[in-house]
Amino acid sequence: MAIQDSPMINHRGPEFAAILKRVTLRLQYFFQTASPVLTFPASGTGGQECAIVNLFSPGDHVVSITIGSFGDRLAKIATTYGLQVTRIEFPWGQAADPATVEARLQEVAPYRGVLLTHNETSTGVTNDVQALAALIRRHNANALIVVDAVSSLGSIPLEMDLWDIDVVFTGSQKGWMTPPGIMMIAASQRAWEANKTAKLPRFYFDWASARKKLEVWQHPTTPPVSLFYALDVALEMMLAEGREAFFERHQRAGEYVRSRAKAMGLQLLANHERASNTVTAILTPEGIDTKALLKKLREQDSVVLAGGQDRLEGKIFRVGHLGFFSEADLAHTMDRVEARLHELGFKG
Amino acid sequence: MAIQDSPMINHRGPEFAAILKRVTLRLQYFFQTASPVLTFPASGTGGQECAIVNLFSPGDHVVSITIGSFGDRLAKIATTYGLQVTRIEFPWGQAADPATVEARLQEVAPYRGVLLTHNETSTGVTNDVQALAALIRRHNANALIVVDAVSSLGSIPLEMDLWDIDVVFTGSQKGWMTPPGIMMIAASQRAWEANKTAKLPRFYFDWASARKKLEVWQHPTTPPVSLFYALDVALEMMLAEGREAFFERHQRAGEYVRSRAKAMGLQLLANHERASNTVTAILTPEGIDTKALLKKLREQDSVVLAGGQDRLEGKIFRVGHLGFFSEADLAHTMDRVEARLHELGFKG
Numbered sequence: 001m002a003i004q005d006s007p008m009i010n011h012r013g014p015e016f017a018a019i020l021k022r023v024t025l026r027l028q029y030f031f032q033t034a035s036p037v038l039t040f041p042a043s044g045t046g047g048q049e050c051a052i053v054n055l056f057s058p059g060d061h062v063v064s065i066t067i068g069s070f071g072d073r074l075a076k077i078a079t080t081y082g083l084q085v086t087r088i089e090f091p092w093g094q095a096a097d098p099a100t101v102e103a104r105l106q107e108v109a110p111y112r113g114v115l116l117t118h119n120e121t122s123t124g125v126t127n128d129v130q131a132l133a134a135l136i137r138r139h140n141a142n143a144l145i146v147v148d149a150v151s152s153l154g155s156i157p158l159e160m161d162l163w164d165i166d167v168v169f170t171g172s173q174k175g176w177m178t179p180p181g182i183m184m185i186a187a188s189q190r191a192w193e194a195n196k197t198a199k200l201p202r203f204y205f206d207w208a209s210a211r212k213k214l215e216v217w218q219h220p221t222t223p224p225v226s227l228f229y230a231l232d233v234a235l236e237m238m239l240a241e242g243r244e245a246f247f248e249r250h251q252r253a254g255e256y257v258r259s260r261a262k263a264m265g266l267q268l269l270a271n272h273e274r275a276s277n278t279v280t281a282i283l284t285p286e287g288i289d290t291k292a293l294l295k296k297l298r299e300q301d302s303v304v305l306a307g308g309q310d311r312l313e314g315k316i317f318r319v320g321h322l323g324f325f326s327e328a329d330l331a332h333t334m335d336r337v338e339a340r341l342h343e344l345g346f347k348g
Numbered sequence: 349m350a351i352q353d354s355p356m357i358n359h360r361g362p363e364f365a366a367i368l369k370r371v372t373l374r375l376q377y378f379f380q381t382a383s384p385v386l387t388f389p390a391s392g393t394g395g396q397e398c399a400i401v402n403l404f405s406p407g408d409h410v411v412s413i414t415i416g417s418f419g420d421r422l423a424k425i426a427t428t429y430g431l432q433v434t435r436i437e438f439p440w441g442q443a444a445d446p447a448t449v450e451a452r453l454q455e456v457a458p459y460r461g462v463l464l465t466h467n468e469t470s471t472g473v474t475n476d477v478q479a480l481a482a483l484i485r486r487h488n489a490n491a492l493i494v495v496d497a498v499s500s501l502g503s504i505p506l507e508m509d510l511w512d513i514d515v516v517f518t519g520s521q522k523g524w525m526t527p528p529g530i531m532m533i534a535a536s537q538r539a540w541e542a543n544k545t546a547k548l549p550r551f552y553f554d555w556a557s558a559r560k561k562l563e564v565w566q567h568p569t570t571p572p573v574s575l576f577y578a579l580d581v582a583l584e585m586m587l588a589e590g591r592e593a594f595f596e597r598h599q600r601a602g603e604y605v606r607s608r609a610k611a612m613g614l615q616l617l618a619n620h621e622r623a624s625n626t627v628t629a630i631l632t633p634e635g636i637d638t639k640a641l642l643k644k645l646r647e648q649d650s651v652v653l654a655g656g657q658d659r660l661e662g663k664i665f666r667v668g669h670l671g672f673f674s675e676a677d678l679a680h681t682m683d684r685v686e687a688r689l690h691e692l693g694f695k696g
Contacts, residue, residue, distance in 0.1 A: 009652070010652045010654070011528070012654070013646065013652060041391050041394070041528065041529050041572075042389050042390060042394075043389050043569035043570040043571070044569065044570065045551075045552055045568070045569035045570075046389070046390075046552050049551055049552040080549050080550070080551045081549045081551075082549060171570065173573075179572065179573055179574035179575075180359070180389065180570045180571065180572050180573055181529045181572030181574070181575060201428050201429045202428070203397050203424070203425045203429075204390070204391075204393055204394050204397040204553075205552075220393070221391035221392065221393035221394070222391040222392065222393075222521055223528065224389075224528050224572065224575070225527055226528075226574075226578075227527070227529060227572070227574070227575075298361065298362075304357070304358045304361060306358070306360070
């Protein structure tokens, strides 16, 4: 169309097809899967819904392993769509304990799938998905294992095919150094088989339509073209840095933020072993108002941190360290946190 | 989070809230409604699904007035979600004839809603939504009237409240001079009442959650922040130009493209009276290969036009004229179309 004389190219034309092909193949490398990676105009929550509606039928029984707000959301969507959901919950701030999960799986009714988060953004905890997937598979060879990797994929190791995970999804705004608006999702052969008989209604998030269009490097509906330009550039940068180097940079960042927080006399919500390398949740010290701290940092230092969600509101603040950041950025952030906490009366 | 020291601001912070408030109020002005305009990370098809899942329950009977590919898609989504759908179809290239619709409505079983497109992008035809909405309302005072205004709103007059329409939705990439990725939707009081008892499952596209978060100028999930920056600027430009001036510019554009096409000896798919002012569908002359024409224009002139969809593939090409374009752009486009057609042997 005439308006597309401007830089916004036609999403059905050869230029966009070349970008989509390159992005898709590179995403497969980062997902560590041979399955096609489908992309949708959506947030990470769209990935949660997309996984559920493509795999299951009303009344199916699924087990939901939840350690925080996003795990809860996944369970809630499953319930909303008429699935029977058994929850295996852990206190916020802890990871799912594999031995506990294994014991609980022996007790529950036969299940069709298991839903879990890789990295729980709300608490700054990373589940040991490799161990959890292995024990679920031992217990139920045909279980559909769904992993919400919104805030981990690309930044924290996750080997979809090797670990035999059935569905993995993520969002452009997390580890991908791209603005929000693209959701990426991949499904195993087992998941594609399940998709054929899954009866939940779906159209916008339908995998089969997306896969059919992907064969000609298109989407069923209009993709967020400008965000694909950004993602294409970001993936180029990630490859230049190296996948494993990217993981290591996040590990160093996590260790740095945790060590700085401890050196200041602050307490972390997560125990060290399963603390996230993309987001650190720090307990707000007694006598300090979280909102006042975040406001000071935002207005006086241009340092934007997040508060706690749901039951953690007012109790923690969170420092993100994923995607595009430098060690100098993090040092500056932690310096400002330290200075403002002392201003507010924290003795440390 | 630390990464948000960079220009991508926190979507739960005060800066984004200010943008969302300004964008929402301005969208209400362009929707011509007092109802809140909800925004979702999605394409226009997401708007179709969003309307249906929020209004209806399985088994509800709806009438689908369709004049092309996007009208068909709306009907298909309704069927996918278990509604009973009665179609009132018109040949592609024609608008829905009000007298025919009125007669057909007398014959069909009692219906809960009516689905229709305002501007059918696939055929370049604009329905007389004002007349259609009025006759539907006369026949069924409680009908839920759903209008897909993806490629018309902002560019072609549509008065949501005055015409008593229940749901209107559009997409950022059409008249709004913004890249694709934001879907906007508004619902009447009648539609909000229906929403309370609508039983189709929904989470990602749930109106009630979106409205609740809009009260604090936020979204339930991560919004496409960078696209909101663009939409904010675009709405500022549209207001500076003036809503009615914007409509007039599109009318002039439509008239110009149609008159140029006719002067070249080409035939239009739409009859003049209901021809769209945002997209013009031109019949490919006999003996000319549509793909070859579009390829020449794209590769040699950087003029990107669209072909036909579905049953119109190979039979038409489409010139878009909406949002951000100048009269010089359109003149250049039509000059190149004329030159390339003659090169391919068209005598005109």
